[in-house]
Amino acid sequence: MANMSLKRNEMPTQDAKIRATNFCEVALGYSEETAIDEALRCLNCKNAPCVSGCPVNIHIPEFIEKVKTGDFEGAYQVIYKSSSLPAVCGRVCPQEKQCESKCIRGIKGESVGIGRLERFVADWHNAHTTENIAKPQSNGKKVAVIGSGPSGLTCAGELAKKGYEVTVFEALHTAGGVLVYGIPEFRLPKAIVQKEVDALKALGVDLQTNVVVGKTITIAELFDEGYKAVFIGSGAGLPRFMGIEGESLNGVYSANEFLTRNNLMKAYLDGSDTPIFKAKHTVVVGGGNVAMDAARTAKRLGSDVTIVYRRTEKELPARLEEVHHAKEEGINFAMLTNPVKINGDQNGWVESIVCDKMELSEPDESGRARPVKIPDSEFTITADCVIMSIGTSPNPLIKDTTEGLEVNKYGGIVVTEETALTSLKGVYAGGDAVTGAATVISAMGAGKTAAKSIDEYLKNV
Amino acid sequence: MYKIASKKVLNSFVTQMEIEAPLVAKKAQAGQFIILRVDENGERIPLTVAGFDREKGLVKIIFQIVGATTNKLNQKNAGEFIADFVGPLGNPTRVEGLKRVCVIGGGVGCAIALPVAERLHNMGCEVDSIIGFRNSDLLILEDEFKAVSDNLVVTTDDGSYGIKGNVTMPLKEALESGKQYDEIITVGPLVMMKFVVLTAKEYNVPVTVSMNPIMIDGTGMCGGCRLTVGGKIKFACVDGPDFDGYQIDFDEAMKRGTTYRDFERHAYEENCNLFKKEVK
Numbered sequence: 061m062a063n064m065s066l067k068r069n070e071m072p073t074q075d076a077k078i079r080a081t082n083f084c085e086v087a088l089g090y091s092e093e094t095a096i097d098e099a100l101r102c103l104n105c106k107n108a109p110c111v112s113g114c115p116v117n118i119h120i121p122e123f124i125e126k127v128k129t130g131d132f133e134g135a136y137q138v139i140y141k142s143s144s145l146p147a148v149c150g151r152v153c154p155q156e157k158q159c160e161s162k163c164i165r166g167i168k169g170e171s172v173g174i175g176r177l178e179r180f181v182a183d184w185h186n187a188h189t190t191e192n193i194a195k196p197q198s199n200g201k202k203v204a205v206i207g208s209g210p211s212g213l214t215c216a217g218e219l220a221k222k223g224y225e226v227t228v229f230e231a232l233h234t235a236g237g238v239l240v241y242g243i244p245e246f247r248l249p250k251a252i253v254q255k256e257v258d259a260l261k262a263l264g265v266d267l268q269t270n271v272v273v274g275k276t277i278t279i280a281e282l283f284d285e286g287y288k289a290v291f292i293g294s295g296a297g298l299p300r301f302m303g304i305e306g307e308s309l310n311g312v313y314s315a316n317e318f319l320t321r322n323n324l325m326k327a328y329l330d331g332s333d334t335p336i337f338k339a340k341h342t343v344v345v346g347g348g349n350v351a352m353d354a355a356r357t358a359k360r361l362g363s364d365v366t367i368v369y370r371r372t373e374k375e376l377p378a379r380l381e382e383v384h385h386a387k388e389e390g391i392n393f394a395m396l397t398n399p400v401k402i403n404g405d406q407n408g409w410v411e412s413i414v415c416d417k418m419e420l421s422e423p424d425e426s427g428r429a430r431p432v433k434i435p436d437s438e439f440t441i442t443a444d445c446v447i448m449s450i451g452t453s454p455n456p457l458i459k460d461t462t463e464g465l466e467v468n469k470y471g472g473i474v475v476t477e478e479t480a481l482t483s484l485k486g487v488y489a490g491g492d493a494v495t496g497a498a499t500v501i502s503a504m505g506a507g508k509t510a511a512k513s514i515d516e517y518l519k520n521v
Numbered sequence: 522m523y524k525i526a527s528k529k530v531l532n533s534f535v536t537q538m539e540i541e542a543p544l545v546a547k548k549a550q551a552g553q554f555i556i557l558r559v560d561e562n563g564e565r566i567p568l569t570v571a572g573f574d575r576e577k578g579l580v581k582i583i584f585q586i587v588g589a590t591t592n593k594l595n596q597k598n599a600g601e602f603i604a605d606f607v608g609p610l611g612n613p614t615r616v617e618g619l620k621r622v623c624v625i626g627g628g629v630g631c632a633i634a635l636p637v638a639e640r641l642h643n644m645g646c647e648v649d650s651i652i653g654f655r656n657s658d659l660l661i662l663e664d665e666f667k668a669v670s671d672n673l674v675v676t677t678d679d680g681s682y683g684i685k686g687n688v689t690m691p692l693k694e695a696l697e698s699g700k701q702y703d704e705i706i707t708v709g710p711l712v713m714m715k716f717v718v719l720t721a722k723e724y725n726v727p728v729t730v731s732m733n734p735i736m737i738d739g740t741g742m743c744g745g746c747r748l749t750v751g752g753k754i755k756f757a758c759v760d761g762p763d764f765d766g767y768q769i770d771f772d773e774a775m776k777r778g779t780t781y782r783d784f785e786r787h788a789y790e791e792n793c794n795l796f797k798k799e800v801k
Contacts, residue, residue: 231740233558233565233605241742270607272740276544299744301754308754308773310780314744320737325564333590334564334737335784408776455741456759 063100066169071176076388080359083245083328086385087151090173090180092130099127101165102172109162110174115505118142120159120174127177136185139178144217145210145504147186147252150179152243153501154349154379186255193262199223201518204287206273206458209237210500211491212293213256214507215514220263222515227287228260229271234324237295238492239500241324242316244353246360247382250323274457279465279487288521289486289514292473293507296492297455301448302345306402311337311410315346315354315449322357339363339445343413345399346449347371348497352382354447355391365391366441370398370418370431396420398431400438402446412440452497462487472496480510488514522602523557526579531661535585535629536595537571543578545608551636552614552731552763555580556739558605559593566590567736569633569708569762570609580606583632583661610739611762614706614729616640621647623695623702623726624670625688625717627709628654631662633731634708635669642669649700650674651691653713657682688713689720696724704729707766711778715771728766732757734777749773 072088073079079086090098102124110120119138126135139146155175163171201224205216208230216226234240236253261267271277279290299314301307318336321327325334342358344351347369355365367386369376372395376383387393396418403412417437420429454471466474466483473482473489480488490506492498524541531537545555554569572581586595597603614637616622622641626634631652641648650670654660655678667673674691675683684691692705707717708731721728734746739758746757751768755761 231607232738233607241738270605271544272607272610275610275740276548276608295742298741298756298759301744301747303754308747308749308770308777310777317737317743317745320743325737326562331562332564333562333593335781337780408773408779457740 061100062103063097065101068101068170068173069094069098069176071173073385076385076390079246080356080389083360085249086246087179089183090176092132092184095127095132095177095180096130098173098177099124102128103164105164109164110159110172113159113162114142115158115499115501116142116508118159118178123181124172124174124177127181132181132184133188135181139181143504144214144508145256145500146178147182148210148239148248148256149501149504150175150177150182151248151252152349152499154499156380158501186252193259195262195264196221196223198225198264201225201521202227202287203514203518204229204282204290205293206291207231207237207293207295207491207493208235208257208267209239209293209295209491209503211503211507211510212237212291213260214504215291215293215488215490215511216265217260217263218508218511219514220260220265222511224515224518225264225266227266227268229273229277230267230269231272232324233269235267235269237293241320242350242353244319244323244357246356247353272457274461279458279462279484283486288518289488291480291507291510291514292458292482292487292489292493293491293503294455294458294493296452296497298453299448300451300453302399302450304399304401306404306410307448309402309404309410310408311339311445312402313445313447315344315350315447316452318354318447319350319357322361328357328361336361337445339443341441341443342366342445342447343368343399343441343443344447344449345369346451347376347378348449348451349378349382350497351447351449352378352386354449356382356386356389358445358447359389359391363445366394366443367391368394368397368399368413368415368441370396371420371429372396375428394441396431398433399446403440410444410446412442413446414438414440452492454493454496458493470496478509479513480506481513486517522604523606525597525599525601525603526577528597528599531583532659534659535583535632535661537581537583537632538594539574539579539581540603540606541578542580542606542608545606546573546575546578546580549573549580549609550613551616551640552633553609553611554733554739554762555582555606555608556610556736557582557594557603557607559590559597560604563593563604564590565605565737565739567610567733567739567758569731569733570636571632572636580608583629585629607739611758614640614731614763616644616646619646619703621702622649623692623700623705624648624650625692625705625707625709626650626652626666627688627707627713628659629661630709630713630731631666634706635662635665637706637708638666639669647671649695649702651676651688653677653688653709654682655679687716689716692717693720696721696726702726705766707731711771711775714766718766718769718771722767729763730766730769732762732764732769732774734774735780
């Protein structure tokens with residue numbers, strides 16, 4: 061019988077006060093009983109609007125039907141047909157803007173907790189599976205994948221399953237891309253990413269860390285070495301700064317640097333040799349998921365934290381759950397606030413940040429209300445650390461060393477959307493290297509598209 | 522894992538190693554750098570390439586033991602391994618078209634200046650080198666510089682070897698006497714490079730400086746290595762590490778270099794004590 065409760069089952073979480081002092085995962089996941097109860101809220105709509113909201117078109121009602129009957133492994137197999145990283149996506153997808161936004165139950169009441177169910181199913185599978193991944197028969201065709209983030213991992217996995225000999229080149233010393241350097245442990249435990257990477261290796265994917273394509277080796281050289289196709293999933297690249305006075309003071313970080321020190325380099329652990337500045341008052345500039353991650357990391361390192369954003373809470377690009385969690389953890393939100401200058405002390409360290417108060421006016425070309433400065437509204441926030449989280453611009457390393465690779469005016473690689481093909485024969489691209497900073501799931505979708513195109517292309521070579 | 526093929530102590534603070542890294546050796550050029558991690562808990566540190574043997578697949582690094590990581594690295598011996606070694610990163614030093622160049626190295630910076638001097642020498646450029654050290658005990662690479670320089674001047678702060686004073690004195694003398702250089706290329710402590718720039722400015726000679734700020738990834742991702750160059754933010758890892766010396770905000774770079782000084786001192790002392798204990 062359907063569960064007609066208007067409210068979804070709550071996600072059990074670590075207590076906010078306790079979790080704000082540790083790096084363990086915040087959300088604890090549904091139990092089997094809760095998962096079945098939540099699944100029973102799904103009406104199994106014939107036209108399944110939720111599926112159209114999913115960038116990789118997971119057959120959502122179909123997997124939820126399996127959960128209802130307690131066939132969790134069956135549910136996993138349904139998801140796995142469309143998504144190769146369900147344990148990751150169940151945790152980091154902005155479901156409220158995707159599948160859940162289309163859910164009929166959301167019209168009157170709360171939508172079905174699709175993301176929470178996806179996570180439950182993936183975790184159940186990881187905890188119970190005993191199957192050994194078999195390495196498929198090789199078709200002898202070599203493909204190079206640049207970058208081991210969500211798009212690269214997906215593309216590599218899809219191609220390996222089809223028998224291609226895939227080599228993934230990763231610039232850093234650990235595979236996973238933004239999943240390991242960017243997203244914090246408390247939101248996405250690294251063990252989950254490692255499990256996905258290990259699964260790829262079991263499929264026969266050769267993973268080479270410490271190779272910077274564009275520097276250590278170029279795309280042209282990859283073709284010389286016998287690779288028949290190349291996928292570029294090199295990610296978003298250079299952090300942006302505001303261009304205001306004081307951004308080079310000590311204590312000013314890009315979110316990328318701050319998060320990399322903590323996530324990839326594990327600076328928060330005693331055994332790590334990588335230093336991190338433990339601030340007392342941190343100001344994070346920006347309103348996206350990365351800003352939330354940076355703020356919540358700073359909080360866990362013992363700082364009080366204020367997020368400064370020039371629009372209102374309604375326009376925050378971050379996932380709702382992240383904003384909600386951040387608030388629970390005691391992070392201050394200063395909305396309609398725009399930094400104009402960072403003040404430093406005589407030794408070159410941050411002392412405070414000066415901001416204007418803003419108000420919203422007419423929508424701009426992005427469709428969002430444009431923030432406008434309120435005259436003479438300047439005020440100062442005391443801070444010894446400022447983290448700039450206002451986006452990234454594409455990395456030039458591959459573009460500069462690959463003749464004929466077309467990029468747009470922002471430096472993003474130009475591709476045909478349906479095929480992920482770039483301006484060069486046999487070279488495909490996807491993820492943030494194409495779109496600029498976007499979501500894990502859209503990067504995965506692009507990796508999948510590219511794998512399909514590469515397969516079609518190489519079938520005839 | 523990357524094998525240490527050879528290790529040579531250059532002085533009590535400076536060590537030279539050759540690392541087996543064929544892909545890096547194949548591509549490396551003077552002026553570029555690598556990033557290494559000694560072990561699993563290690564931090565990533567950038568070191569400029571001090572030489573390479575493409576055939577043998579070896580990359581030479583020369584480092585000064587200044588903190589916990591370089592100390593850890595120095596404990597390793599030939600035949601042992603380090604966890605990570607990636608590169609070559611950054612842009613090579615631009616030498617095209619240069620006919621007369623003054624190469625100025627300070628301290629361990631000489632290790633980086635040497636391959637540049639070598640490259641210039643091999644392409645037929647006239648090379649005057651000035652290398653400076655605090656004292657004679659710290660002197661490195663004198664013979665190597667001699668081999669690739671038309672003139673070589675060595676300075677020490679205390680006068681225990683060569684000319685007493687710093688590198689700007691012989692530079693000023695040369696420029697004063699009418700010596701013409703297409704360019705001055707300098708690598709060393711920030712304060713030294715700053716004064717080389719100030720000295721050269723009076724005579725309008727272009728100066729290229731090699732910057733070595735704090736870095737993590739070395740590929741443009743973290744922005745930790747940012748510098749103000751001509752009033753704009755530049756990343757040493759992808760835009761450099763060489764820059765027009767006249768455009769660099771040295772005072773800011775020096776301040777940024779101190780960010781982790783306390784942490785490093787603490788880590789170094791802890792690390793040292795650890796090794797002391799092992800000796801007992």
